[in-house]
Amino acid sequence: MQVNALAYEAVSKLETRNSKLEIDAVLFATSTPVFKNRYHASFLADLLNLPQGILALDITNSVRSGTDALLMANTLIDSGKYKNILVVVADVHFPAIGKELSTPFGHGACAILVSNEMGIAEITAAKSCSSALAEEFSYKGNAIQYDPRFSRDAGFKTNLTAALKNFVTNPKQYDTIILNSLYARMAGGIFAKAGFEETQFSKDTLLSKIGNTGAAHALLLLINEIENAKDGIILLADYTNGANFFEIKIVGVIKEKVVQNELKNFELINSYQDYLLLRKAGNFSSFNYETKEMFSSEMMQEREKDTLQYLKGLKCDSCGTIYYLKSTRCKKCKADKFSTIQLSKYGTVYTLTSEHYFPSSFPPIHMLVIDLDGGGRVTVQQTDTMYLEKNKIEIGSKVKLVLRKMIENDTKPNYFWKAIPL
Amino acid sequence: MKKQNDIAIIGIGVTKFGELFHQSYDDLVRDAAKQAVNDAQISMDEIGAAWLSTAFPEIGVFKGRSGMDLSEPLSLYNIPVTRVSNFCASGADAIRNAVNALRAGECDVAMALGVEKLRDRQPQDSIVKMMVEYGHPFLQKGFTAAGTFAVYANRMMKKYGLTREDISNVSVKNHLHGAMNEKAFYRKPCTLEEVMKSPMVADPLTVLDSCPTTDGAACVIMVRAEDVDKTKHRPIYIKGIGLSVSTGWDLPFFDPNHDFLSFEATRNAAKMAYQQAGITKPIDELDLVEVHDCFSIVELLTYEDLGLCKPGESKEMIRGKSTQFGGQIPVNVSGGLLSCGHPVGATGVRMVVEIANHLRGNAGERQVKGAKRGLSHNIGGPGAIASVIILEN
Numbered sequence: 088m089q090v091n092a093l094a095y096e097a098v099s100k101l102e103t104r105n106s107k108l109e110i111d112a113v114l115f116a117t118s119t120p121v122f123k124n125r126y127h128a129s130f131l132a133d134l135l136n137l138p139q140g141i142l143a144l145d146i147t148n149s150v151r152s153g154t155d156a157l158l159m160a161n162t163l164i165d166s167g168k169y170k171n172i173l174v175v176v177a178d179v180h181f182p183a184i185g186k187e188l189s190t191p192f193g194h195g196a197c198a199i200l201v202s203n204e205m206g207i208a209e210i211t212a213a214k215s216c217s218s219a220l221a222e223e224f225s226y227k228g229n230a231i232q233y234d235p236r237f238s239r240d241a242g243f244k245t246n247l248t249a250a251l252k253n254f255v256t257n258p259k260q261y262d263t264i265i266l267n268s269l270y271a272r273m274a275g276g277i278f279a280k281a282g283f284e285e286t287q288f289s290k291d292t293l294l295s296k297i298g299n300t301g302a303a304h305a306l307l308l309l310i311n312e313i314e315n316a317k318d319g320i321i322l323l324a325d326y327t328n329g330a331n332f333f334e335i336k337i338v339g340v341i342k343e344k345v346v347q348n349e350l351k352n353f354e355l356i357n358s359y360q361d362y363l364l365l366r367k368a369g370n371f372s373s374f375n376y377e378t379k380e381m382f383s384s385e386m387m388q389e390r391e392k393d394t395l396q397y398l399k400g401l402k403c404d405s406c407g408t409i410y411y412l413k414s415t416r417c418k419k420c421k422a423d424k425f426s427t428i429q430l431s432k433y434g435t436v437y438t439l440t441s442e443h444y445f446p447s448s449f450p451p452i453h454m455l456v457i458d459l460d461g462g463g464r465v466t467v468q469q470t471d472t473m474y475l476e477k478n479k480i481e482i483g484s485k486v487k488l489v490l491r492k493m494i495e496n497d498t499k500p501n502y503f504w505k506a507i508p509l
Numbered sequence: 510m511k512k513q514n515d516i517a518i519i520g521i522g523v524t525k526f527g528e529l530f531h532q533s534y535d536d537l538v539r540d541a542a543k544q545a546v547n548d549a550q551i552s553m554d555e556i557g558a559a560w561l562s563t564a565f566p567e568i569g570v571f572k573g574r575s576g577m578d579l580s581e582p583l584s585l586y587n588i589p590v591t592r593v594s595n596f597c598a599s600g601a602d603a604i605r606n607a608v609n610a611l612r613a614g615e616c617d618v619a620m621a622l623g624v625e626k627l628r629d630r631q632p633q634d635s636i637v638k639m640m641v642e643y644g645h646p647f648l649q650k651g652f653t654a655a656g657t658f659a660v661y662a663n664r665m666m667k668k669y670g671l672t673r674e675d676i677s678n679v680s681v682k683n684h685l686h687g688a689m690n691e692k693a694f695y696r697k698p699c700t701l702e703e704v705m706k707s708p709m710v711a712d713p714l715t716v717l718d719s720c721p722t723t724d725g726a727a728c729v730i731m732v733r734a735e736d737v738d739k740t741k742h743r744p745i746y747i748k749g750i751g752l753s754v755s756t757g758w759d760l761p762f763f764d765p766n767h768d769f770l771s772f773e774a775t776r777n778a779a780k781m782a783y784q785q786a787g788i789t790k791p792i793d794e795l796d797l798v799e800v801h802d803c804f805s806i807v808e809l810l811t812y813e814d815l816g817l818c819k820p821g822e823s824k825e826m827i828r829g830k831s832t833q834f835g836g837q838i839p840v841n842v843s844g845g846l847l848s849c850g851h852p853v854g855a856t857g858v859r860m861v862v863e864i865a866n867h868l869r870g871n872a873g874e875r876q877v878k879g880a881k882r883g884l885s886h887n888i889g890g891p892g893a894i895a896s897v898i899i900l901e902n
Contacts, residue, residue, distance in 0.1 A: 382643050395647055409765060411763045412648075412760060438660045439660060440659035440662075440663060442651055442653055442655070443708070443709050443712075444637055444653055444655070444710055444711075445637070445641065445652070445653055446641060451709075462765065464763055464764060465762075466652075468650065468651045493650065501647070503646075
């Protein structure tokens with residue numbers, strides 16, 4: 088999945104819980120390389136079908152950009168000019184193949200709605216302290232490089248100690264401390280010196296399962312904590328090139344545990360060979376068929392946005408038949424008046440096939456003809472089919488449409504709908 | 510519709526179908542056209558207008574983009590020549606256009622020639638590649654031609670209890686027939702096991718459930734029935750000709766009205782042709798049928814769409830061998846597309862030539878005895894277009 092597909096997925100999960108969001112700003116944080124076409128807040132806002140001209144800001148270039156975005160949202164809400172701000176963080180990192188950094192990184196995304204109304208948790212204090220000393224990650228070509236020596240030994244200790252002193256007056260007031268740092272042990276020592284107890288620290292249970300998710304990691308830890316804690320005050324500390332601190336008070340109760348539920352869908356890649364295939368670094372299979380980049384057109388995307396991106400359809404005013412593709416006259420009753428409607432992302436497989444000769448890293452490609460709940464029919468690929476035995480679909484199966492990257496042409500990713508089993 | 514005058518086919522020609530590396534596009538045109546002109550015992554210059562059917566000029570060094578690609582190899586100049594393109598129904602549509610021109614009096618002798626050169630191309634260049642690289646970036650992405658028909662197969666299996674064996678038995682039957690056709694590409698019978706165990710293309714269709722891509726050409730020369738010279742011609746009459754475009758390239762896969770059990774286009778085209786020919790019970794009134802078996806499942810669907818049996822009963826026809834050579838109504842005695850391959854623009858014309866040969870009693874080993882009336886059927890695109898032609902002797 089690409090950055091915006093992950094981000095979209097995260098927001099979709101948020102949307103299902105808050106059906107009538109009136110969002111007036113989107114803050115999109117990522118440390119995935121900037122200037123990659125369509126990896127930005129405006130495109131995300133567009134994917135989400137938010138009003139044109141909405142405030143959409145990109146917060147990038149640092150692994151703490153996730154908490155930067157939260158901080159900025161908090162500040163914007165405090166200013167009184169915004170009511171509901173969507174904070175979305177997504178990171179997709181592809182370390183150099185065969186290098187040691189392949190293991191500690193994971194992809195991840197989450198979305199948080201920051202509102203001027205009381206919700207699940209309240210940000211009671213927030214602060215950011217800059218530090219120019221520490222740079223542990225850098226890009227060499229397209230691969231991440233990691234050199235902690237100077238940053239850890241010279242920058243981290245001095246800066247975190249000073250920042251902590253600046254923010255915290257009474258260490259004992261916090262029920263939980265979420266510390267997002269690569270140098271957990273060292274940071275722990277610094278916190279202990281500042282008067283914190285070992286029992287206050289929340290364990291990072293995500294790292295071992297999904298790896299370090301970069302900019303998304305601190306907020307994923309926060310969401311996981313809020314979803315599991317009963318009440319109390321949380322101190323969130325996020326450190327990279329400076330530190331962000333938040334004092335967060337849990338005020339509501341969450342019934343659904345999104346992070347834990349997502350972890351249940353966790354799928355382990357069987358072998359390094361499969362990982363290479365996933366990265367398209369191995370043989371591009373399907374009988375060694377070599378293909379040029381597929382045709383794609385930005386103009387076409389823009390022109391057909393309603394159907395391709397927003398999944399809108401036409402409903403015949405006369406007989407009620409719902410069409411996904413534009414139609415001049417109803418195929419069924421020949422009437423020519425239609426109304427635009429939003430199609431459902433859920434449906435039932437009407438018929439299907441598996442294509443063994445269409446180029447794919449994991450052939451075959453499963454093509455599904457789906458009758459959407461409430462009307463309309465689409466034909467899309469099944470996705471996440473690396474290990475099909477776990478995702479078997481047949482006629483009558485219930486499926487869900489998810490937005491995924493379809494084609495990357497001249498490094499312009501194009502997103503379209505694919506299906507996963509429910 | 511007004512009663513139309515009969516049109517007579519007076520000359521037929523067909524090349525060998527296969528990997529014809531020794532013959533160019535132009536050679537194939539010459540081969541088929543000369544056979545037809547000789548058969549009709551006319552001179553090339555008597556042809557008053559011609560129609561050229563080629564579906565994919567892009568993959569044959571641009572040959573077939575316009576009528577001039579018929580004129581040039583035949584040195585047939587200063588008459589109207591039109592290229593016809595209607596996907597896999599192109600050949601049949603070329604004939605339909607020629608028929609209409611004769612009826613309208615535009616010309617007295619008309620030629621319809623279908624030709625396609627699918628084997629001359631760079632390695633890995635194919636129709637699959639076209640669908641991968643040049644199709645709509647999202648709609649139907651992931652489909653090959655096989656897949657667009659495999660979704661019908663799975664629905665038929667679910668709804669009507671059709672089995673994989675029923676589908677593959679179409680291929681067994683047609684390969685058995687193909688062995689008797691000296692112009693076919695595959696001339697070897699195959700077993701059910703061989704079909705089912707050949708590599709999967711799009712579930713449940715295997716390689717042997719799919720027609721090969723081949724080169725080939727076929728040609729017919731037509732005149733109005735009253736112009737037939739009985740002293741030299743052995744005319745075959747076109748009694749009905751229907752063509753219907755009933756859906757689109759993408760629509761079938763996004764149309765909630767579509768049941769994936771039938772091709773509306775075939776039903777429409779058949780209705781037109783049956784009405785013109787006065788046919789009410791096709792199973793009793795037809796002696797042989799050539800249907801568009803690009804993938805074996807399509808033949809089964811077409812039994813039902815042509816009214817040879819009721820919906821859901823095609824499996825009984827294949828199980829009872831009633832469509833095998835010697836059965837009640839032999840289907841694809843030529844070996845069909847499964848044995849001949851499918852040079853797209855040529856196929857529809859080849860089928861008409863096949864029926865004509867049977868109606869003349871000229872089909873050799875595979876002759877359907879006493880054949881008086883036959884039908885040829887094509888579908889084009891994802892079953893969106895269909896053509897049905899009824900021929901009598």
